[in-house]
Amino acid sequence: MENNIAVKVENVSVMFNLNKEKVDNIKEYFIKLVTRKLRFTEFWALQDVSFTIEKGERLGVLGFNGAGKSTLLKTVAGVLKPTKGSVEVEGVIAPLLELGAGFDSNYTGKENVFLYGATMGYSRKYIEERYDDIVAFAELGDFIDVPIKNYSSGMRARLGFSIATAVDPEVLILDEVLSVGDAKFKAKSEKKVQSMFDKGVTVLFVSHNTAQVRRLCNKAIILDHGKVVASGEANEVCDKYDALVKGGKK
Amino acid sequence: MGEKTENLKIVKKSKFLSDFVKYRYLLSEIVRRNIKVQYRDSVLGIFWTLLQPLLTTVVLALVFGGFFGKKADGISNYVIYLLCGRLLYDFFSQSTKRAMKSIRLSAGVIKKVYVPKYMYPLGNVISCFVTFLISLIILAGFLIGYGFTDKAVPITPYILLSVVPIAVLFILCVGVGMILSTAAVFFKDAEYLYDVFCMLLFYATPIVYVVDSMNMNKYVQMGIMANPLYSIVGMFRDCVLNGRMFNMNHLLYSLAFSVVCVIIGALMFKKKQDKFILHI
Numbered sequence: 001m002e003n004n005i006a007v008k009v010e011n012v013s014v015m016f017n018l019n020k021e022k023v024d025n026i027k028e029y030f031i032k033l034v035t036r037k038l039r040f041t042e043f044w045a046l047q048d049v050s051f052t053i054e055k056g057e058r059l060g061v062l063g064f065n066g067a068g069k070s071t072l073l074k075t076v077a078g079v080l081k082p083t084k085g086s087v088e089v090e091g092v093i094a095p096l097l098e099l100g101a102g103f104d105s106n107y108t109g110k111e112n113v114f115l116y117g118a119t120m121g122y123s124r125k126y127i128e129e130r131y132d133d134i135v136a137f138a139e140l141g142d143f144i145d146v147p148i149k150n151y152s153s154g155m156r157a158r159l160g161f162s163i164a165t166a167v168d169p170e171v172l173i174l175d176e177v178l179s180v181g182d183a184k185f186k187a188k189s190e191k192k193v194q195s196m197f198d199k200g201v202t203v204l205f206v207s208h209n210t211a212q213v214r215r216l217c218n219k220a221i222i223l224d225h226g227k228v229v230a231s232g233e234a235n236e237v238c239d240k241y242d243a244l245v246k247g248g249k250k
Numbered sequence: 251m252g253e254k255t256e257n258l259k260i261v262k263k264s265k266f267l268s269d270f271v272k273y274r275y276l277l278s279e280i281v282r283r284n285i286k287v288q289y290r291d292s293v294l295g296i297f298w299t300l301l302q303p304l305l306t307t308v309v310l311a312l313v314f315g316g317f318f319g320k321k322a323d324g325i326s327n328y329v330i331y332l333l334c335g336r337l338l339y340d341f342f343s344q345s346t347k348r349a350m351k352s353i354r355l356s357a358g359v360i361k362k363v364y365v366p367k368y369m370y371p372l373g374n375v376i377s378c379f380v381t382f383l384i385s386l387i388i389l390a391g392f393l394i395g396y397g398f399t400d401k402a403v404p405i406t407p408y409i410l411l412s413v414v415p416i417a418v419l420f421i422l423c424v425g426v427g428m429i430l431s432t433a434a435v436f437f438k439d440a441e442y443l444y445d446v447f448c449m450l451l452f453y454a455t456p457i458v459y460v461v462d463s464m465n466m467n468k469y470v471q472m473g474i475m476a477n478p479l480y481s482i483v484g485m486f487r488d489c490v491l492n493g494r495m496f497n498m499n500h501l502l503y504s505l506a507f508s509v510v511c512v513i514i515g516a517l518m519f520k521k522k523q524d525k526f527i528l529h530i
Contacts, residue, residue, distance in 0.1 A: 016528065026437050074527075078364035081524040095363055102359045106287045118279035119359055121272045 005090065006171055006202040007053040007076060012085035014046040014071050014226075045071040046082070047226040053219075055090075055170075058203040060213035060234055062241045063223035069206045072223065073173055076204060091170030091202075094120070105149040109140055109159055112148055116163050130166045137192070138162040139185070158185055165192055172196060174205045210238040269366050276365065280373030284348075285380060299381045303340065304388050307333050314458040325460060327401045327491065333389050334487045335457035337382065338415075342423055342479060343448045345378035349427025350434045350441060357530040367523050368516075371431040375423045389490070406493035415485035415496070418504050422478055425511025432518045435529050455479040478507040 018041040046068045053059045063069045074080040075087055077095040102119040103112050113134055117127035135144050138159045148156060174193070197203065197216075207213055213220055213234055220237035222230040222244070230240050289295045311329050325331050349371035353360070356370045396402055434440045454477050461474060474480055481500035488496040 026439055029437075074361075077362075079361065080527055102363060104283055104287065106290055107283065111283070111286070115279050115283060118273075118276040119363055119365055121276070121365075123275050 004054050005052050006055045006057070007090070007204065008088040009049060009051050009072075009076065010086050010088075012046055012049045012072075012075055012082040012087060013044060014068075014075060014080065015083040016043045016045055017041070018043045044226050046075070048085070049223075049226070049228055050085075051221060051228065051231060053202055053204065055202055056200040057219055058197065058205065058217040060217035060220035060237075061204065061206045061223060062208070062210065062213060062220060062237065064208075066225075067223040068226040069223055070175070071226075073175060073204065073206055077173055089171055092167070093171040093173065094164055094167060094169030095173040095175075103148050103156065103160070106147055108147050109138075109144040109151070110135075112159065113163055116160070120164075120167070122167065126167075134159075134162045134166045137166070137188075154182065154185075161189055165189075165196065168199070169196075169201060171202045171204070174203060210241055214238050273366050273369060277369050277373050277376070280369060281377040281380065284374060284377035288381075296384070299384045300388050303333070303337055303385050307336055307388075310336065310458055325491075327396060327403050330389070330392055330396065330403055330491050331460075331487065332458060333392060334490055335455065335483050337385055337389060338419060338483050338486055339452060339455055339457055339479065340385075341378055341382035342419060342426075343451070345375040345382075345423045346426045346430055347444065347448070348374040348378060349423075350430035350444060353431050353435050353526060354438075354530055360530065361527055367526060368428065368519055371427045371519075372424065375420070375427045379420055379423070393490070403491055404493040408489050408493055408495055410489075411496065412486055412489040414501065415482045415489070415504075418485075418501070418508055419479075419482050421512060422482070422504070422508035425508055425513075425515045428515025428519045429511065432515070432522050435522070435526050451477070451479065455483060457483070478504045 049068075049072065051059070061069050061072060071080065073095070075082050076089065077093065078087075078089070102116045104115060107115060110131075113131060114124065114127055118124075138144075138155075138161075140155060140159060143151065143155065148159075151159075172193075193216075203217070205213065205217055217234045219232070220234045220241075221228050222237060222241055230237050285296075289298055292298060294301065307329065310332050314332075315328055352370035352374045353367065359365060360367060360370075393403055393405065397405070430440065430444060454474055456474065461471060461480075466474075481497075481504040485496035485500050485504070488494055
């Protein structure tokens, strides 16, 4: 991979088997196998998607519901393996998808900081060094020693956001998480993300909101039914997307 | 061309290693979490790892002691006999059951973040292993306690060799855990089936009875001897209860069985792990 490229997505296609009926027990499976009722319908969530993001670039991904945006993020995050094609990511990647997914609800906030950090592949020492910053940023105070199950959803999200952004990732995947917590925390988190931008982090941002994409990104693509239908400068692509939305409403 | 594919192989291998090194802290966090959360809200906490085998052994000794205990010739101490089998069986059934559920219970993480997924079954087996090691204190307590009575068990240097059956059992649990965790993702029924299987296994392992003293059908006896837990428990009892060297055939059989399980489990897991996300 060339030096200045952070994310390279090449001819990525992802196929799902849409079972007509869900088969999840052995008895049903055999009955259907014998009676030849085991049918699969192929569904291509992504088809031949290619793009590259250079280091420091911020790419917005626009698209309607079901266009394949989340599938694309999952393949870039390495959670989902593409059926065809390849994804290469250079450097540390921090997925900000659904904050707090790795939390254990019986664990206290403090214990969850370490568990979550470990899930993201960091060492204990690395997390210890950042622990104070994380707690301070999440504004949890004494609640840090209370089990997570007693947290409000806002508190959970705040803690998740603080851990995910405490590290210095090279690639940041944002899935409309900028609306975390109350107005005060929202402003604070946007500021934090902005400061990461200033440090030159590479961003992959998924949204329906063209205003946000125009503000945060310098490049964008539009996904429609798993295909890239437009790509280029953020403003141009957003104009196209807005036109599409208007066209749809007609 | 040949050189290129070889290079690729090296890259892949080192990715496995570097992944393991990078995520080894996750493994220890999973182990710690499992142990901490298990006893979190109970008053006695971690003492339950000692209390539970103690109480179940008392129950088993009361129920079966009169019936099998007197009949069992050549057993110097029925309570120790029972405890040896019970502790090993408990570790096997609990660790494999938990490993089986581990992928489903970590679905939230696996769907969102890239993690080496084998960490979950492996971490669950290790956490059960730790509580198993703690519960061995009960066995040590009984050995010392009986030392002052006429039912004293001969303690010989062979007791140190008991680490061999324990190590084999650990390998077996990892292998079976990997197989079950993969199977359970695709067929949830496997969890219920396995519960029944474990009950069968309890009776197919000489925990409460002695094989030689039972007038068993030849085929039933062969079936019991094919059970790797039979060999492992037998080895453990030889070291701890009888104070002698264990049977080498037992070691060879159970070790081979366990290693084959690990190989099958690793291959299954590796082949199917990319599909997990579609089913959990």
